[in-house]
């Protein structure tokens with residue numbers, strides 16, 4: 001179900017409720033770099049996040065090297081940032097919390 005894009009103001013409000021997420025230059029995605037103690041912690045975060053993504057039917061664009069995971073969230077169907085991106089970001093914050 002394609003959600004509608006959030007207004008710039010709504011995105012700013014959402015970013016204020018998250019920690020460390022930035023709006024991409026083109027305004028069409030939010031991103032954050034997660035750093036962990038090691039690869040296994042980073043992968044555990046990705047595994048946990050993958051289960052949430054499946055449940056939301058909303059998937060991240062991410063890059064992992066060793067203990068770092070760069071995450072970019074955008075809604076392809078809406079070609080921008082929607083509520084689903086915020087929801088997944090919030091869930092990733094929770095997953096990332098257990099591993100700092």
Ligand SMILES: C[C@H](O)[C@H](O)[C@H]1CNC2=NC(N)=NC(=O)C2=N1
Pocket residue numbers: 001057058059060073074075076077078
């Ligand atoms: C059919 C469509 O691919 C699905 O509804 C989901 C899958 N996961 C998705 N993930 C993201 N990030 N954006 C989407 O639009 C999206 N669509």
